[in-house]
Amino acid sequence: MRIPYDSPQLDTVLEALANQKRRGIIHDLSLQPSTVGQLARNHELSLPAIHKHIRTLENAKLIIRKKSGRTNFVALDSATLGLAQSWITQYQVAWGSGQASLENYISRMQE
Amino acid sequence: MRIPYDSPQLDTVLEALANQKRRGIIHDLSLQPSTVGQLARNHELSLPAIHKHIRTLENAKLIIRKKSGRTNFVALDSATLGLAQSWITQYQVAWGSGQASLENYISRMQE
DNA sequence: CATAAAGTTAACTCATAGGTTAACTATTAT
DNA sequence: ATAATAGTTAACCTATGAGTTAACTTTATG
Numbered sequence: 001m002r003i004p005y006d007s008p009q010l011d012t013v014l015e016a017l018a019n020q021k022r023r024g025i026i027h028d029l030s031l032q033p034s035t036v037g038q039l040a041r042n043h044e045l046s047l048p049a050i051h052k053h054i055r056t057l058e059n060a061k062l063i064i065r066k067k068s069g070r071t072n073f074v075a076l077d078s079a080t081l082g083l084a085q086s087w088i089t090q091y092q093v094a095w096g097s098g099q100a101s102l103e104n105y106i107s108r109m110q111e
Numbered sequence: 112m113r114i115p116y117d118s119p120q121l122d123t124v125l126e127a128l129a130n131q132k133r134r135g136i137i138h139d140l141s142l143q144p145s146t147v148g149q150l151a152r153n154h155e156l157s158l159p160a161i162h163k164h165i166r167t168l169e170n171a172k173l174i175i176r177k178k179s180g181r182t183n184f185v186a187l188d189s190a191t192l193g194l195a196q197s198w199i200t201q202y203q204v205a206w207g208s209g210q211a212s213l214e215n216y217i218s219r220m221q222e
Numbered sequence: 223c224a225t226a227a228a229g230t231t232a233a234c235t236c237a238t239a240g241g242t243t244a245a246c247t248a249t250t251a252t
Numbered sequence: 253a254t255a256a257t258a259g260t261t262a263a264c265c266t267a268t269g270a271g272t273t274a275a276c277t278t279t280a281t282g
Binding site for chain 1: 116117121122125126128129131134135137138141143144175177179184186187189192193195196198199200201202203211212213214216217220221
């Protein structure tokens, strides 16, 4: 599937990933699901702070959440990571398959 | 190669990618190298504005630049895209290979 | 030599991201 | 019933990102 560079969903996903602490949360969740409070303790963040990160990840559909009693369980939804990966892969392929070197391009331009 | 979530280089790369206009520049450069001025015209950005984006991409090592006379040629350096891709792929694999569902996890936790 | 072209740099504005503290809601335990 | 736990929401602070305009440097051209 071809992903346009200006896709709004790609925007929210890459913005979500462009933060160390959120990537830390994703790392945790790749090992096992967790709760909001556990994540806060693990990453030495206050509850309001972790809450914002979780909401950012949730909006990007990188995680899912389920409330049980007063506890909020959170788990990775790795399908969405595929969106970012697909976008990146496009350009690796495009480049790898024989684009001219900068030097060649420059000398052609200067003729 | 295993990429730590808190790698500084991963940080600069993902921050660079988390912007639509910069992804647009990368898209352009995936077709062919270009110059700073051409990119500015293509994306309807002022020279100072495009200059900042280019520097961000250059710091992330996503592009390379070469000056020839007064013209600045720019080209994609897609090797670095691999860094982001590798990081993402780790978690797709980790997740895909049999993590418990959230529902299962929750009911186990509540025993 | 004077002027235009291609960028760069500096100083500024404005919006937003990430954090804080404090007040609040809902669920569980004593 | 009261108090503690788990999380949410609101209001605020501060730093930073993306853009602007204006001044400057370097290279090319009439």
